[in-house]
Every structure is written in structure tokens, then in C-alpha cells.
Amino acid sequence: MKIALTGFFNSGKTTIFNALTNQKVETSLYPTPADKVHKGILQVEDFRLRKISELVKPKKTTFVQIECLDTAGLIRDNPSHNTKIIKEIMDADALIYILRGFEDLSVPYQFNTIDPQRDFNELEYEFIMIDLELIIKRIERMAEQRKKGQKINEKEMEVLEFLKEQLESGQPLRKTQLKEEQITQIRHLNFITLKPAFGVINVDEKSFNEKKFKDIDFLTICGILESEIMQLPEEEISSFLNAMGIDEPISKKIIKRAYEILDYISFFTILNQEVRAWSIKKGTKALQAAGKIHSDIQRGFIRAEVLCYDDFISVSGDMNLAKQKGILRVEGKDYEVKDGDIITFRFKV
Ligand SMILES: Nc1nc2c(ncn2[C@@H]2O[C@H](COP(=O)(O)OP(=O)(O)OP(=O)(O)O)[C@@H](O)[C@H]2O)c(=O)[nH]1
Ligand SMILES: [Mg+2]
Numbered sequence: 001m002k003i004a005l006t007g008f009f010n011s012g013k014t015t016i017f018n019a020l021t022n023q024k025v026e027t028s029l030y031p032t033p034a035d036k037v038h039k040g041i042l043q044v045e046d047f048r049l050r051k052i053s054e055l056v057k058p059k060k061t062t063f064v065q066i067e068c069l070d071t072a073g074l075i076r077d078n079p080s081h082n083t084k085i086i087k088e089i090m091d092a093d094a095l096i097y098i099l100r101g102f103e104d105l106s107v108p109y110q111f112n113t114i115d116p117q118r119d120f121n122e123l124e125y126e127f128i129m130i131d132l133e134l135i136i137k138r139i140e141r142m143a144e145q146r147k148k149g150q151k152i153n154e155k156e157m158e159v160l161e162f163l164k165e166q167l168e169s170g171q172p173l174r175k176t177q178l179k180e181e182q183i184t185q186i187r188h189l190n191f192i193t194l195k196p197a198f199g200v201i202n203v204d205e206k207s208f209n210e211k212k213f214k215d216i217d218f219l220t221i222c223g224i225l226e227s228e229i230m231q232l233p234e235e236e237i238s239s240f241l242n243a244m245g246i247d248e249p250i251s252k253k254i255i256k257r258a259y260e261i262l263d264y265i266s267f268f269t270i271l272n273q274e275v276r277a278w279s280i281k282k283g284t285k286a287l288q289a290a291g292k293i294h295s296d297i298q299r300g301f302i303r304a305e306v307l308c309y310d311d312f313i314s315v316s317g318d319m320n321l322a323k324q325k326g327i328l329r330v331e332g333k334d335y336e337v338k339d340g341d342i343i344t345f346r347f348k349v
Pocket of ligand 1: 007008009010011012013014015016026027028029030031032071072073074102103104107202203204205222223224
């Protein structure tokens with residue numbers, strides 16, 4: 001899973017990236033060069049995995065990891081700069097729009113006022129324009145091919161014509177209710193506005209304490225403060241956060257939102273002395289979940305032995321006892337994996 005921080009320049013992306021990933025990347029008052037990207041890893045904390053690990057006592061416990069990209073800031077009316085940035089966020093699964101919420105005249109900004117909702121709309125607009133340009137080019141090329149008598153994918157063309165109208169009316173593509181088969185036709189074009197996205201306002205301490213943006217449905221984060229707290233010894237972090245009125249660290253809030261908008265759930269495996277969490281899209285079947293672990297397990301799939309988390313705890317992780325009690329379920333390849341399932345895949349290669 002990969003998420004990318006994006007937004008206008010000097011909105012505080014790198015500051016928030018530092019707070020998220022506990023790094024010390026230098027921030028600056030000047031626009032970051034368009035091709036510069038910082039990368040970090042977020043570990044998806046999960047109390048259930050910790051509990052399973054306590055019971056099983058494996059050699060290794062592996063949490064889900066999310067790759068996080070901090071990209072350069074967009075600049076209005078600078079398409080050549082922005083296009084380079086778009087290349088960097090192209091393969092992200094979800095976008096996080098970092099919106100400037102702090103007032104500080106010594107940090108230049110491209111707008112005269114601080115207005116996170118406006119910035120969100122402006123970013124959407126930039127991305128809509130980029131997708132629209134891509135669609136227009138694609139339609140033109142396909143129409144030319146058709147004119148020359150070449151066979152084109154008419155189904156794709158149909159979807160593109162529909163999406164073009166959506167974009168022209170100012171709608172990001174994620175708001176269109178496309179069917180899975182329609183998405184399949186246009187997936188290769190990797191539209192920016194089809195990616196799930198959410199907004200995070202980067203505020204200063206004063207605005208944070210005054211809950212200045214509480215009426216807008218974005219996460220509100222005090223980037224500088226949290227990045228400083230993350231530098232403290234681990235055991236002091238949560239008491240410092242609490243003292244500042246912050247209920248959980250930014251990484252937890254962002255991961256939670258990312259799971260929600262991507263519609264992801266987690267399941268667990270216990271294999272070869274390793275307890276491990278995996279993320280998958282809600283609705284994924286056992287066969288595809290097996291493939292996430294290894295293509296051999298998918299190819300040689302026989303069955304999935306499934307225990308839900310609460311049942312696992314009720315037998316203190318004793319699989320034999322679970323079997324005796326009849327709570328260990330045997331499921332086939334079409335079983336829809338549920339959040340918190342502990343799965344043992346049986347397979348033959
Ligand atoms: N006063 C104040 N300054 C902040 C705050 N958050 C970030 N800054 C400053 O704003 C400047 C830009 O911050 P960055 O985190 O580098 O912003 P960015 O969005 O990554 O900028 P680009 O990479 O150029 O797009 C730095 O000087 C930060 O110290 C804040 O809450 N209050
Ligand atoms: Mg930056």
C-alpha cells in the first residue's frame with residue numbers, strides 16, 4: 001500500500017511527513033524541486049496482532065507496512081512543474097491533500113488568505129485539468145485510429161466519453177459510480193482523480209487549541225508540534241501528546257482514514273514462526289487473499305481454515321482446542337475474508 005502527501009508548496013507536507021515517519025527531513029521556505037520525493041514507512045499498529053503474538057510467541061511479528069511519499073508542492077499556473085510532480089504520485093493508492101491552516105507571513109504562500117476548503121477545491125481543480133488533458137489526448141488518438149480503419153476498444157471509448165463529461169462538469173472521477181468492468185477498461189490510464197483522497201489541515205498551535213477548523217470535515221494536525229514530540233523518547237510520547245490535547249498520533253489518524261477510504265481490512269496468518277498482518281480490500285475472496293501471501297498458495301489452494309479474532313482469544317490461541325470446539329471453520333476459495341480473520345491456508349504445489 002502506498003500513500004502520497006500532496007498539496008500546494010509551503011503547506012507543510014514535509015513537516016507532516018516528519019511527524020508521520022519520525023524523520024528529520026529539512027523543511028524550507030523555497031519550493032522543493034518537482035522531482036524530489038522523500039520516502040518513509042508507516043507501520044500499521046494493531047492491538048490484535050500484538051495479542052495474537054503474545055499468545056503464539058513467534059520468532060517474528062510483522063505488521064502491515066504502508067509506504068509514504070512526500071512529494072514537492074504544486075504551484076498554480078505552472079503546468080510544467082506540476083506535471084513532474086504528478087508522475088511521482090501516479091502509482092500511489094491514495095492521496096492525502098495537505099492544506100495550509102497556519103498563518104505566518106514569513107512563510108510565503110500563493111494565496112493571500114488561509115482557507116483549507118478553497119485549497120482543497122483548487123487542488124481538485126488542478127488534478128481534474130490533468131485528467132481531462134489525458135482523456136482528451138486518448139480520445140483523439142483512438143478516434144484517429146478508428147478513422148484509419150484500425151480496430152479500437154469501443155468499450156473503453158464509451159467510458160472515456162462519459163468520464164470526459166464528468167471532468168468537464170468539475171467532478172473528480174472518484175465521485176462517479178463506475179462499475180468494476182468499466183474501471184477495468186480505463187485502469188491503465190491511472191487517473192489522478194480516481195484515487196481515493198482526503199484532506200489534512202496543517203495548523204499552528206494557536207489554531208489547534210482554538211479548534212479553528214472544526215466545522216470542516218478534514219483531519220486537523222499540528223505538524224510542527226507533532227514532529228517535535230516524535231523526537232522524544234518513545235515512552236514519553238503519549239503523555240506529551242495527551243498534555244497537548246492530542247488523543248492519538250498523526251500516524252494512527254492517517255492510517256485509519258487511509259483504510260477507510262481505500263476500504264481495506266486486515267487478516268492475520270501464523271506461519272513458520274511468524275505472526276503477520278495483511279491488508280486487503282473488503283470483499284476479497286480467500287483465493288485472492290492467499291495470492292497476496294504467495295502465488296504458490298493461490299495456485300495450489302485447497303482450503304482456508306478460519307478463526308475469527310474473538311474465537312482465537314477465547315481458546316487462548318490453541319488451534320486444536322478450536323477444532324474440538326467446532327469453532328474453526330473450513331472455507332473454500334470463494335469465502336469472503338473478514339476483518340480480523342486468522343487464516344491458515346492449506347495448499348499443494
Ligand atoms: N509558523 C508555522 N510555520 C510552519 C508550520 N508548519 C510548517 N511551517 C513552516 O513552513 C515552511 C514550509 O514547510 P514544509 O513542511 O517544508 O512545506 P512543504 O509543503 O513540504 O513545502 P514544499 O515541499 O516546498 O512544497 C517551513 O519553514 C516550515 O517550518 C506551522 O504550523 N506554523
Ligand atoms: Mg516539502
